[in-house]
Amino acid sequence: MKAGIHPDYVECKIICSSCGSEVETHATTSEMRVDLCSQCHPFYTGKKRIVDRAGRVDKFNQRRAAANKPAKEEKTEA
Numbered sequence: 464m465k466a467g468i469h470p471d472y473v474e475c476k477i478i479c480s481s482c483g484s485e486v487e488t489h490a491t492t493s494e495m496r497v498d499l500c501s502q503c504h505p506f507y508t509g510k511k512r513i514v515d516r517a518g519r520v521d522k523f524n525q526r527r528a529a530a531n532k533p534a535k536e537e538k539t540e541a
């Protein structure tokens with residue numbers, strides 16, 4: 464290896480932001496954060512779960528509820 468051009472190879476902890484599980488490995492950085500991991504991703508758990516961290520599903524349901532409300536009295540101009 465050529466001296467002075469390679470990054471340090473250190474112990475690294477990978478932390479899942481969703482379920483909090485940790486994996487220890489080695490990398491050039493000491494900590495990584497991931498949104499999903501194999502402990503909590505629906506593909507691996509086999510459980511149907513909506514992965515929604517930004518509240519988008521709730522916003523969508525609110526918009527649908529608003530759209531399904533009966534329209535207010537329509538003004539009839541005659």
Ligand SMILES: [Zn+2]
Nearest residue numbers: 479482500503
């Ligand atoms: Zn996870």
